[in-house]
Amino acid sequence: MEADEFRAVLAAVRELVRKEVVPQEALIEERDEIPAALREKAAAMGLFGWALPEQYGGLGLSMSEDVRLAFELGYTTPAFRSMFGTNNGIAGQVLVRYGTEEQRTRWLPRLASGEVVASFALTEAEAGSDPSGMTTRAVRDDDGYVVNGTKRFITNAPIAGLFVVFARTDPAATGTKGISALLVEAGTPGLSVGPRDHKMGQSGAWTAEVSFQDVRVPASALVGGEEGTGFHAAMASLARGRLHIAAICVGMAERAIEEMVGYAATARQGGRPIGDHQLVQAHLAESYTEYLAGRALVLDAAARYDSGEDTRIGPSSAKLFCSEMVNRVTDRAVQVHGGSGYIRGVTAERLYRDARLFRIYEGTSEVQKLVIARQLLRDAR
Numbered sequence: 001m002e003a004d005e006f007r008a009v010l011a012a013v014r015e016l017v018r019k020e021v022v023p024q025e026a027l028i029e030e031r032d033e034i035p036a037a038l039r040e041k042a043a044a045m046g047l048f049g050w051a052l053p054e055q056y057g058g059l060g061l062s063m064s065e066d067v068r069l070a071f072e073l074g075y076t077t078p079a080f081r082s083m084f085g086t087n088n089g090i091a092g093q094v095l096v097r098y099g100t101e102e103q104r105t106r107w108l109p110r111l112a113s114g115e116v117v118a119s120f121a122l123t124e125a126e127a128g129s130d131p132s133g134m135t136t137r138a139v140r141d142d143d144g145y146v147v148n149g150t151k152r153f154i155t156n157a158p159i160a161g162l163f164v165v166f167a168r169t170d171p172a173a174t175g176t177k178g179i180s181a182l183l184v185e186a187g188t189p190g191l192s193v194g195p196r197d198h199k200m201g202q203s204g205a206w207t208a209e210v211s212f213q214d215v216r217v218p219a220s221a222l223v224g225g226e227e228g229t230g231f232h233a234a235m236a237s238l239a240r241g242r243l244h245i246a247a248i249c250v251g252m253a254e255r256a257i258e259e260m261v262g263y264a265a266t267a268r269q270g271g272r273p274i275g276d277h278q279l280v281q282a283h284l285a286e287s288y289t290e291y292l293a294g295r296a297l298v299l300d301a302a303a304r305y306d307s308g309e310d311t312r313i314g315p316s317s318a319k320l321f322c323s324e325m326v327n328r329v330t331d332r333a334v335q336v337h338g339g340s341g342y343i344r345g346v347t348a349e350r351l352y353r354d355a356r357l358f359r360i361y362e363g364t365s366e367v368q369k370l371v372i373a374r375q376l377l378r379d380a381r
Helices: 003-031 036-044 063-073 078-088 092-098 101-113 230-266 278-307 313-342 347-359 365-380
Strands: 118-121 137-141 144-155 162-168 179-185 191-196 207-218
Touching (some): 003 036, 003 063, 003 078, 003 347, 063 078, 063 278, 078 092, 078 118, 078 144, 092 101, 092 230, 144 162, 144 179, 179 207, 179 230, 230 278, 278 313, 313 347
Antiparallel strands (some): 137 162, 144 207, 162 179, 191 207
16 A cells, blocks of 8 residues: 555544544443444445455555554554454455465455454364364365364354354364364354353453354365365464554553553642652653553564564564553553542553453463464574
8 A cells, every 4th residue: 555545544543543432432331332333434444454455355454554553443442443353364364365266256355345244263162372172173074064163252253244263174183283264154054153251351342152063064165275274374364463463452552651641640649740759650651661662563573574574473572562561551550540540431440451351362472472482492493
């Protein structure tokens, strides 16, 4: 995308987020849903397909553009981004990178327009950040596959029209081998979605359990038309997703800092603003310094991702640092607010709850450390 075009997109998203989404955060929190009008505006702006190729109706943003957009989206409730994040990220990228041309032509334009919401069905009770314990099976029969298994914490499952499902197609394989990705349409007999999960935070971002009981799909549903590529497809998609999530964390940290600075400048104790106290100032200074460090790390990692220099360590490093960073920053925001920061309805309290999930999904902090260390050792050998 041309620089002027991207600046215009960025300005439009910034205005939408700050003038229309932020004022409705309390409503989203209370009702646990994104208003239909906001979904329609997001679709009209192309947000359901910012990272999908232009030839399929997307905006075709680079990783460097993606993270700058994410800085803006991270400023408000994560539920807004979550509504269209999977289309652009972990589900959509499986199709972009590994799908057949027929699969891409059929689904990507519908994902980019927002007509269809996709879900990335990987996580199971005993297979989260590490999918080697996956028990979902897809058994080949004469004209396709029969899928059986259960997935947990699947984002957008209650509204999904398409599930990118990961299952073992080789019953003899173990670990990360023999895993394939299949496209399963909502409404397929045997597919059922459980009730929405009641989460600590991120209200409005729906997750649920998804069950497959003798779900039959045609052979054309196999992503890429080749068995055994599922693990690599998942990891490649997650790498980009991790960098995007890191940028979302940076945006949330910016919001938390604004909230705590504003409170410190106006709330008074002992006849003067609490911001006059040096220990309060330390919270502000530490938070802003970490925010700048996270922002710089994300931008550098995105540039290296785009160049092909580093598509593994950089995203994991950024996700590790920024997800931990935003938790420290939101914790300080609550501390600066004092007792008020523990009261529902105060932005700092909501941000604190919303931030906690970032250290878990799309690869826990512990898994990011393993990815980084193992790659460093691999390179050294």
